[in-house]
Amino acid sequence: MCEFVIPGAQNTTVLVVGATSSIGRIVVRKLMLRGYTVKALVRKADQEVVDMLPRSVEILTGDVGDPATLYDAVQGCNKIIYCATARSTISGDLYRVDNRGVYNLTKAFQDYNNKMAQLRAGKSSKSKLTITKFKSPESVDGWGVRQGTYFQDVVSSKYDGGMDAKFEYTFTGDAVFSGYVFTRGGYVDLSKKLSLPLGRTLDRYEGLVLSVGGNGRSYILILEAGPLADTSQSKLYFSRFSTKAGFCRVRVPFSSFRPVKPDDPPLDPFLVHTLTIRFEPRRQKAVESRTGVKQDPRSFKLILEYIKALPTGQETDFILVSCTGSGIEPTRREQVLKAKRAGEESLRKSGLGYTIIRPGPLKEEPGGQRALIFDQGNRISQGISCADVADICVKALHDSTARNKSFDVCYEYVADQGKELYELVAHLPDKANNYLTPALSVLEKNT
Numbered sequence: 001m002c003e004f005v006i007p008g009a010q011n012t013t014v015l016v017v018g019a020t021s022s023i024g025r026i027v028v029r030k031l032m033l034r035g036y037t038v039k040a041l042v043r044k045a046d047q048e049v050v051d052m053l054p055r056s057v058e059i060l061t062g063d064v065g066d067p068a069t070l071y072d073a074v075q076g077c078n079k080i081i082y083c084a085t086a087r088s089t090i091s092g093d094l095y096r097v098d099n100r101g102v103y104n105l106t107k108a109f110q111d112y113n114n115k116m117a118q119l120r121a122g123k124s125s126k127s128k129l130t131i132t133k134f135k136s137p138e139s140v141d142g143w144g145v146r147q148g149t150y151f152q153d154v155v156s157s158k159y160d161g162g163m164d165a166k167f168e169y170t171f172t173g174d175a176v177f178s179g180y181v182f183t184r185g186g187y188v189d190l191s192k193k194l195s196l197p198l199g200r201t202l203d204r205y206e207g208l209v210l211s212v213g214g215n216g217r218s219y220i221l222i223l224e225a226g227p228l229a230d231t232s233q234s235k236l237y238f239s240r241f242s243t244k245a246g247f248c249r250v251r252v253p254f255s256s257f258r259p260v261k262p263d264d265p266p267l268d269p270f271l272v273h274t275l276t277i278r279f280e281p282r283r284q285k286a287v288e289s290r291t292g293v294k295q296d297p298r299s300f301k302l303i304l305e306y307i308k309a310l311p312t313g314q315e316t317d318f319i320l321v322s323c324t325g326s327g328i329e330p331t332r333r334e335q336v337l338k339a340k341r342a343g344e345e346s347l348r349k350s351g352l353g354y355t356i357i358r359p360g361p362l363k364e365e366p367g368g369q370r371a372l373i374f375d376q377g378n379r380i381s382q383g384i385s386c387a388d389v390a391d392i393c394v395k396a397l398h399d400s401t402a403r404n405k406s407f408d409v410c411y412e413y414v415a416d417q418g419k420e421l422y423e424l425v426a427h428l429p430d431k432a433n434n435y436l437t438p439a440l441s442v443l444e445k446n447t
Contacts, residue, residue, distance in 0.1 A: 008398065009035035015077040017041045017064060017105065018084030020052055022362060023321055026390035027081055028057055034394065041073045064101030070108040080109060081319045081393050086339070089332040094339035102343035106318060106350040126317055128209065128308040128351035129200060131275070132192075134175030143167050143192045145177075150185040163188060165279075174213075177277065178301040187280035189222075194275055203270035205309035206404075207253035209349050213303030214243020217279065221252055222260075224274035225267060234274075236260040237267040243302065249349040251310070253404075277302070310351050316403045317352040319393050320344065324408050326381045327361030344406065353403045355396045359389045360410035367391055371412040374439040382410040392436065401440040 014031055018024040019040035031038045032054055039058045042049050053059060062069035064084060074080070082102060086093040110126055117124040133139060145165050165179030165188040177190050196202070208221070219241055226234030237257040241250045257267045281298040322344055325337045347354045360383045367387025373380060392409060396402035 005035040006398065010037075012078045012397070013037040013039060013076050014397070015039045015041060015073060015080045017080065017082045018321075019057070019059075020049055021083045021085065022364065022386045023389050023393070024081075024083035025052065026367075026387050027083060027393050028053060030390055030394045032056065039073065039077060041070075064104055065096035067104045067108060070105055071112065074105070074109045074112045077109070077112075079315075079317055079319070079397055080105065081321075081397075083321045083393075085321075085323075089336055091335060091339075094335060098336075098339040099342040099346070102320060103346040103350075106347055106352055109318070110350065110352065125311050125313060126352055128310055129196070129205060131194060131196070131208070131307045131309060133306045134169070134304045137169040140167055140169045140175050143190055146189045146191065148187055148189065149183055150187070165190075175304045176301060177279075177304065178299075179279075180296070180299040181279065181281050182298055185282070187278050189276050189278050191274060191276040194273055201270050202254075202272050202309055203268070204312060205254075205269065206312040207251060207255070207310045209308050209310055209351075210241070210250045210252070211247065211305035211307075211349075212243055212250060213247040213305070214245070215301050216243060216245055217297075217300045217302070218242040219302065220278040220280065221257075222276040222278055223257060223267065223272045224276070225269075225271040226273070227271070228273050235264045237264075238278075247303070247305070249345065251348055253310075275307070308351070311353075313353045313403065314400045315353060315398055316355040316396055318347060318350075319355045319357065319396055320347055321389065321393065322356055322358045324358045324360050324378060324380060324410075327383070348404075348406075355402045355404075356406040357389065357392055357396070358406070358408045359384045360408070362386050362389070372409055372435070372439070373412050374443060375408045376406065376443050378408060380408045380410045382413045384410045395436040399436050399440070401437050405440055405443065407440065407443055 009031075014036050016024055016028050016031070016038060019028050020042055024040075028038055028040060037058075038056075039060060040053055041060050041062050041064075043061065043063055045059050045061045050059065060073045062073050064070065082105065084097055084101065086097040110124065113124040113126045117127075145167050147163050147165065163179070163181040163183050163186050165177070165181075167175070167177045167190055169175050179188060181188055210221075221239050221241060223237045224234045225237065237259055239252050239256045239258070241252055243250070254267055254269050259266070279300045279302070320343065322340045323336070325333050328336055344356050347356065358378075360380055363383045363385050365385050365387075367385040368391070369385070372384070372388060373382075389409070
């Protein structure tokens with residue numbers, strides 16, 4: 001038994017949601033074998049469920065679709081493994097479990113941690129820091145709009161078609177940054193000096209999340225960093241992000257920012273004092289509106305809801321078992337994936353450290369018998385044992401490479417000619433105990 005025990009497991013309580021599912025049952029037993037304290041959330045604690053789970057597991061009744069039933073479940077928990085899935089493909093069930101259920105549980109978990117932090121006169125490490133919210137006409141104060149061009153010579157003036165932009169709080173209750181740029185090489189900036197709460201600096205966070213409404217345009221997020229006493233020493237760092245029609249949340253990790261001048265050092269979030277959102281017509285694509293009419297790529301409209309900072313950390317807080325969509329009937333696949341992806345998106349933007357596992361079609365067979373392939377990009381189509389998925393869940397709890405990762409996983413297989421993936425994936429020839437770290441280290445850092 002001792003060889004299975006994980007250091008730190010005795011001080012870690014894990015809530016398993018969907019503990020009676022084909023993966024959840026195995027997850028519970030693997031956790032207990034390794035010394036964790038396990039709580040199981042089920043909808044009905046009847047005798048069949050009681051007999052299905054080990055006696056030392058604390059069984060709690062609740063419904064992920066009902067937030068009021070979740071606060072007792074998260075009490076005392078350090079981590080969550082979410083294995084629940086809708087029992088049918090009815091849109092209502094999918095929305096309640098795979099979409100809204102994830103959101104409800106992340107909120108309950110964060111609310112609990114905030115409450116505990118307040119009792120300690122601190123702030124929860126699992127909560128986002130609000131930089132600015134655009135909820136009133138006063139919220140747009142301090143933001144300045146500036147026009148510029150990349151061309152500084154006289155020749156550029158012959159291409160000058162003008163530019164215009166504004167940032168206003170509309171009568172509909174939206175903060176809107178909009179306008180057009182017809183100047184060749186021109187751009188428009190929306191900037192503001194940051195004013196963080198006393199004692200808060202961005203070096204305690206790992207990135208920014210923006211809730212925005214867009215029309216498919218791409219933008220540049222620019223951070224100015226340096227001593228406030230001498231802004232002439234400030235350095236600029238940029239990262240690009242794209243929007244889509246309607247509202248979306250954009251996650252921009254600090255690791256994705258690059259210096260404008262290649263010789264400048266990497267970004268130090270501690271020194272950031274000014275934030276800028278830039279629109280430039282270069283690299284824009286003509287996007288069709290909902291009416292089918294192509295929009296001029298030189299015009300833009302960005303609705304801002306909030307900008308927040310995402311907390312940093314070494315380990316994942318919330319593991320979500322999703323799916324690749326393979327093996328689902330084509331007539332039902334779209335609605336299933338829509339609900340699953342919406343749940344994934346709410347987890348990414350929650351501020352919790354997350355790991356999202358998308359297994360191929362599940363197989364009821366022993367685990368640890370075949371090599372696994374880890375990939376990103378929704379390209380795999382093979383199946384995987386429920387026991388192997390459970391093993392990945394447990395290994396991801398304390399693996400820093402699993403934090404803020406989304407990945408697909410399946411059994412090793414021989415790909416069709418011309419569709420080989422082995423150069424793009426982590427291909428593992430054996431089941432070494434530390435297989436997850438090398439597998440995920442070659443995949444994308446943040447997803």
